Amino acid sequence: MNDASRSNLSAMILATLDGTIQEEDFLRINHYLKTDPEALSQYIDIVSIYFNLSETSKISTQLQAESLEMLQALASYERSAPSIEIERPKEKAESEYIVKLKTEKQTRTISKISLYTAIISTAALIIILVYAFTHPRQIQPLVATLSDSINAHWADTSVPVTAGSDLRTGTRMLLKGLIKIKFDDGAEVILEGPSEFTLESSKSIFLLSGKLVAHVSEHAVGFMVNTPSSSIVDLGTEFGVTVEADGSNDIHMFAGRASLIAGRVGDKKTTHSLEKGLAKYVDINSGEVTDVEFNNSKYVRRLDSKSRFIWRGQDIDLSDIIGGGNGFGTGLKGYALDPFSGKYISFPELLDLGYLMDTERDCIIMGKEQYGPGRYQEVSILPFIDGLFVPDGSINPVQISSEGHTFQHCPDTSNRFWVGVLNNNAVKDGEKFISCHRIYLGGERYGGKDKPGIFMHTNIGITFDLNMIRSTFPGITIKRFKSLCGVMDLEVPGFPEANFYVLVDGEVRFEAVKARSGDAVRIVNVAINDNDRFLTLITTDADGDTGDDHCIFALPRLELASEE
Amino acid sequence: MSEGMINSSSDSSSNQRFLRLFLESRSQIHGYILFLVPNVTDAEEIFQETAALLWEKFQDYKEGTNFAAWAKKIAMYKTMEFRRRQPRNIFNFDEEVLDKIVEASKESLNLQQEQRRALKKCLNKLCAGDRNLLRIRYEEGLTISRIARKMEKSVHTLYKKMGRIHELLRQCVNRSLTAQGKFE
Numbered sequence: 001m002n003d004a005s006r007s008n009l010s011a012m013i014l015a016t017l018d019g020t021i022q023e024e025d026f027l028r029i030n031h032y033l034k035t036d037p038e039a040l041s042q043y044i045d046i047v048s049i050y051f052n053l054s055e056t057s058k059i060s061t062q063l064q065a066e067s068l069e070m071l072q073a074l075a076s077y078e079r080s081a082p083s084i085e086i087e088r089p090k091e092k093a094e095s096e097y098i099v100k101l102k103t104e105k106q107t108r109t110i111s112k113i114s115l116y117t118a119i120i121s122t123a124a125l126i127i128i129l130v131y132a133f134t135h136p137r138q139i140q141p142l143v144a145t146l147s148d149s150i151n152a153h154w155a156d157t158s159v160p161v162t163a164g165s166d167l168r169t170g171t172r173m174l175l176k177g178l179i180k181i182k183f184d185d186g187a188e189v190i191l192e193g194p195s196e197f198t199l200e201s202s203k204s205i206f207l208l209s210g211k212l213v214a215h216v217s218e219h220a221v222g223f224m225v226n227t228p229s230s231s232i233v234d235l236g237t238e239f240g241v242t243v244e245a246d247g248s249n250d251i252h253m254f255a256g257r258a259s260l261i262a263g264r265v266g267d268k269k270t271t272h273s274l275e276k277g278l279a280k281y282v283d284i285n286s287g288e289v290t291d292v293e294f295n296n297s298k299y300v301r302r303l304d305s306k307s308r309f310i311w312r313g314q315d316i317d318l319s320d321i322i323g324g325g326n327g328f329g330t331g332l333k334g335y336a337l338d339p340f341s342g343k344y345i346s347f348p349e350l351l352d353l354g355y356l357m358d359t360e361r362d363c364i365i366m367g368k369e370q371y372g373p374g375r376y377q378e379v380s381i382l383p384f385i386d387g388l389f390v391p392d393g394s395i396n397p398v399q400i401s402s403e404g405h406t407f408q409h410c411p412d413t414s415n416r417f418w419v420g421v422l423n424n425n426a427v428k429d430g431e432k433f434i435s436c437h438r439i440y441l442g443g444e445r446y447g448g449k450d451k452p453g454i455f456m457h458t459n460i461g462i463t464f465d466l467n468m469i470r471s472t473f474p475g476i477t478i479k480r481f482k483s484l485c486g487v488m489d490l491e492v493p494g495f496p497e498a499n500f501y502v503l504v505d506g507e508v509r510f511e512a513v514k515a516r517s518g519d520a521v522r523i524v525n526v527a528i529n530d531n532d533r534f535l536t537l538i539t540t541d542a543d544g545d546t547g548d549d550h551c552i553f554a555l556p557r558l559e560l561a562s563e564e
Numbered sequence: 565m566s567e568g569m570i571n572s573s574s575d576s577s578s579n580q581r582f583l584r585l586f587l588e589s590r591s592q593i594h595g596y597i598l599f600l601v602p603n604v605t606d607a608e609e610i611f612q613e614t615a616a617l618l619w620e621k622f623q624d625y626k627e628g629t630n631f632a633a634w635a636k637k638i639a640m641y642k643t644m645e646f647r648r649r650q651p652r653n654i655f656n657f658d659e660e661v662l663d664k665i666v667e668a669s670k671e672s673l674n675l676q677q678e679q680r681r682a683l684k685k686c687l688n689k690l691c692a693g694d695r696n697l698l699r700i701r702y703e704e705g706l707t708i709s710r711i712a713r714k715m716e717k718s719v720h721t722l723y724k725k726m727g728r729i730h731e732l733l734r735q736c737v738n739r740s741l742t743a744q745g746k747f748e
Contacts, residue, residue: 011727016602033661045734057702
């Protein structure tokens with residue numbers, strides 16, 4: 001065996017001692033020890049060195065001051081315990097017995113061991129000594145790191161609160177706020193205050209009360225979340241747990257699989273399998289497990305203190321992004337993006353363009369058609385929007401992204417557009433909102449906070465930058481673009497026809513051609529891969545006329561998932 | 565085990581004998597168990613059970629005989645009992661391997677004191693970086709995965725590094741014991 005092989009074998013032996021060895025490596029060691037005397041000798045030496053290094057790091061003898069204090073405390077307890085009569089030797093007179101004892105006292109050297117055994121029962125002393133050598137008095141082991149937090153307030157103000165702080169085993173109470181803990185074995189847990197929890201080891205946590213989400217990669221399979229009424233063993237998954245005041249708890253599975261062991265300590269246990277999209281409730285008194293409604297937005301699943309990003313599983317609202325928001329409701333309504341400038345167009349500017357307004361009803365009654373700029377206009381004011389354009393297949397190529405992607409089969413259009421891209425159905429004028437239209441699609445009204453929509457009168461296109469979104473929200477992936485689309489229900493009769501397209505990096509992934517007002521609402525469901533960069537939404541006139549082509553993408557959203 | 569009883573003078577003497585013998589042999593017993601069950605946590609559990617049984621069976625020990633040898637028999641009994649409790653544990657050595665380990669460990673266990681003295685000198689011969697790594701691992705008790713994270717290296721790389729350092733110590737200790745005539 002050469003030096004490298006010997007070092008490798010030593011490494012495997014150390015991993016075995018630590019309990020981190022892989023099965024195939026342990027079988028290899030077993031084989032070496034059986035067949036190679038040199039390997040056997042090396043094994044003995046390495047284990048000896050490991051043991052000796054560990055021993056010399058512990059307290060060297062039980063007669064350390066700390067042990068003495070512990071023994072004295074126990075002795076004090078024993079002295080106060082009820083006494084038991086000692087049977088005296090029958091044949092000795094009392095006076096002789098006492099004289100003998102006095103004599104012994106004068107001549108005997110009292111060792112510390114004899115002192116201890118005189119005042120403490122031996123059984124208790126054995127327990128103390130064995131415990132002292134197998135659990136040396138060192139501080140509790142480090143098992144995790146506090147990797148992030150937002151507005152965290154702790155009951156114990158001595159708890160480390162800065163990101164990067166090492167955490168030892170023990171119980172803590174988070175009064176409010178959010179924390180993210182990364183365990184040494186790889187699992188990640190987000191806790192939401194108020195919560196009380198115990199870090200038990202590098203692969204388990206006990207939730208006494210409150211809420212947590214555990215995210216466990218395949219490397220940390222076997223991570224356990226224990227509660228007063230159950231244990232959940234992670235099999236490579238993400239799930240949320242809430243423990244109520246009485247100790248009952250529910251579990252919501254966001255991804256993967258887990259095993260639920262229901263029942264209190266000492267009670268009979270039942271085992272249940274947990275799958276994605278399901279939720280269960282465990283009653284602490286009966287141990288009964290029942291199905292409950294899965295709630296995708298109950299828990300904080302991702303947080304990032306730098307960007308103040310808190311994700312509860314909600315989708316990204318593209319209408320919110322047009323309003324200057326981050327997709328999670330921070331944007332404003334009433335904004336129109338102009339394909340000429342790549343900026344917001346104000347209502348006074350629309351009036352300058354010739355828009356007519358009904359001042360009593362605060363709404364636009366007549367807009368004005370314009371010719372498009374004939375080029376792709378990048379948008380610099382909003383990081384998640386790449387650009388805008390007026391699509392016309394007769395002006396080739398139709399560029400649809402800043403990287404040069406094009407819409408290959410764009411139909412010919414009139415190259416004219418109205419108002420640009422609106423976030424919902426109104427344009428702000430100072431403090432007022434000037435509505436353009438009441439947006440109805442399939443009998444439902446869109447354009448409000450709860451039912452957002454993007455109003456895209458033909459002919460117009462807008463491209464979103466998915467990479468910017470991904471880099472802003474760490475730990476999540478974009479899985480799908482979902483939306484409804486159609487030509488708005490009209491208040492006055494008309495037969496507008498329009499085409500709807502959804503492209504990803506220039507490739508058409510959805511199209512609805514010659515859609516008419518009153519048609520069934522189209523459902524858009526486009527899968528997004530991690531490598532997809534640009535998402536483009538386009539509306540074009542289908543009959544050479546843009547009149548009344550009130551197109552809407554309703555509930556336009558990016559569906560998200562936790563990163564694996 | 566009887567608890568809460570105040571000892572008579574004869575019991576106290578027996579207790580003292582046990583404690584003296586146990587403390588003298590403690591390191592050999594614990595080290596022996598670790599050879600057989602090379603997992604620190606499992607070895608500690610077996611050691612605690614062994615200590616309790618040694619006390620319980622102390623009246624069977626023949627005064628003047630080799631206490632450590634007697635204790636190791638009980639330790640082996642407890643080790644086999646532990647293995648039987650975990651029939652599906654794949655991290656148990658074959659019985660053939662156990663026999664080889666028992667035989668090969670005899671000399672090492674008898675030289676524990678000499679090994680520790682040699683080890684102390686060999687530690688001083690390591691470079692400061694290697695010594696520091698051992699200190700963080702053994703004195704501060706950080707796991708390899710935690711150290712790897714702090715050093716921004718993989719766990720595999722850290723174990724390789726630790727393996728190299730332990731191999732250096734092994735060779736140094738063996739050279740020292742050979743020079744003293746302790747090894748053949």
